[in-house]
Amino acid sequence: MWNRKIDNPTLGLVFFPAFDWSISPTHPERQERLLYTRDQIVEEGLLDLPNIREYNPMVASWDVIEGVHVGAPDLQSWVTDAHRVSAGGAIAAADAVLKGEVDRAFALVRPPGHHAMRMVHGIRGFCTINIEAVMAHHMRKEYGVKRIAIVDTDVHHGDGTQDVFYHDPDTLFISFHQDGRTLYPGTGFMDEFGGPQAIGSNINIPLPPNTGDEGLLKVMRELVIPILEDFQPEIVINSAGQDNHFTDPLANMKVTAKGYAQIVDLLQADIAVLEGGYAVQDALPYVNTGIILSMAGLDYSRVMEPNYEPIQQPTNVTQYIDELIEKWKEQWQQRHAMAADILVGAGERWKQEYSVYYDESGIHEHRIETVRLYPDTVGWHSVESESSGGPYGSQRVYAMFIPWQANTRTREEAFEELHRIQQEGRCQRYVIVDPLGEGQIVTVL
Numbered sequence: 001m002w003n004r005k006i007d008n009p010t011l012g013l014v015f016f017p018a019f020d021w022s023i024s025p026t027h028p029e030r031q032e033r034l035l036y037t038r039d040q041i042v043e044e045g046l047l048d049l050p051n052i053r054e055y056n057p058m059v060a061s062w063d064v065i066e067g068v069h070v071g072a073p074d075l076q077s078w079v080t081d082a083h084r085v086s087a088g089g090a091i092a093a094a095d096a097v098l099k100g101e102v103d104r105a106f107a108l109v110r111p112p113g114h115h116a117m118r119m120v121h122g123i124r125g126f127c128t129i130n131i132e133a134v135m136a137h138h139m140r141k142e143y144g145v146k147r148i149a150i151v152d153t154d155v156h157h158g159d160g161t162q163d164v165f166y167h168d169p170d171t172l173f174i175s176f177h178q179d180g181r182t183l184y185p186g187t188g189f190m191d192e193f194g195g196p197q198a199i200g201s202n203i204n205i206p207l208p209p210n211t212g213d214e215g216l217l218k219v220m221r222e223l224v225i226p227i228l229e230d231f232q233p234e235i236v237i238n239s240a241g242q243d244n245h246f247t248d249p250l251a252n253m254k255v256t257a258k259g260y261a262q263i264v265d266l267l268q269a270d271i272a273v274l275e276g277g278y279a280v281q282d283a284l285p286y287v288n289t290g291i292i293l294s295m296a297g298l299d300y301s302r303v304m305e306p307n308y309e310p311i312q313q314p315t316n317v318t319q320y321i322d323e324l325i326e327k328w329k330e331q332w333q334q335r336h337a338m339a340a341d342i343l344v345g346a347g348e349r350w351k352q353e354y355s356v357y358y359d360e361s362g363i364h365e366h367r368i369e370t371v372r373l374y375p376d377t378v379g380w381h382s383v384e385s386e387s388s389g390g391p392y393g394s395q396r397v398y399a400m401f402i403p404w405q406a407n408t409r410t411r412e413e414a415f416e417e418l419h420r421i422q423q424e425g426r427c428q429r430y431v432i433v434d435p436l437g438e439g440q441i442v443t444v445l
């Protein structure tokens, strides 16, 4: 379905500004974020254009959210109506495209989602549930979409989206972002290349501070587009964060509104979903206008923010990016060999242990992750997760994730593994997520 050139495309827009939801009144992720954007779009007359249609968001069902996330103590403790409508806005955008009513769609919604991982012990990086992941699950369940690519153009590494899809070889996640050594969440390096059964499906492109339009456009042309062409997705989703803008208070990049419109023009995503962007008045209205014009195939050459001035990308930044692109091209060529290498001597199970911090909720989580490897099909992965420091006290949850690609045998083996772990009795809750089968099943001991 991903078609890079559509003549006179139609575009669906979904707005959900969530006027009654914020982390705190002075937090950058606050109610006014989409107010100026909405005004600008109305003022420019974009909603009167014949090829642009507005859609209402819907409320995402618990069932679709539970196809992706496991909560501790449960999802209801963290997920508000605003989160469900934000995810429902992304779903409405996907429905408009997949029903063929429009060629493309852009969900201008909040709260954002790309730092939300599968396990939800609290709020991370302003995010509680991953709205793109919930939308992708909806597309697989309702429309049978298989190969999906998500390109994250937010300045922060989309660590939540990476976590959700890390073991799925049929979801390609590409994130370019300000280098994690200089910005939250501190991850997103080249060696995070996908789990043992999905090597090459997770692409991180960490860029130096002061990267401008020139750098991002080069990364798009020379890396992102060729990788997408190799992967051959049916659908391309853009996690459209706008905090690479030169006025953004949370980061250090030098991208302009027109630069964003050009990136979107190169990408030709089927669906864009708003993520970050905190220069609420100086950038967001102009970047969003640029993206809308670009997605609708209209002239965006005159989009200019009021405090625009030409920005020269420093030579050392250009040089760093050139070298990074070369290194990445090499790693991409090596992906099949790297995938084969990782399976040598791995046996049936692959394990890793790591910790996750929830900055908004002060919660520490420790995880033991296991992946069941098969030579010929995608296996389950499980997370034994223990957290402390939050309002609900110490939480110990075991989650078994059955892949959407599961067959009868791999599904049965996942249930057997869950029952075996349950007998060991270490956790308070045992959850199985069977997204295209029985949904989410919870056992509380």
Ligand SMILES: [Zn+2]
Binding pocket: 154, 155, 156, 241, 243, 275, 276, 277
């Ligand atoms: Zn961001």
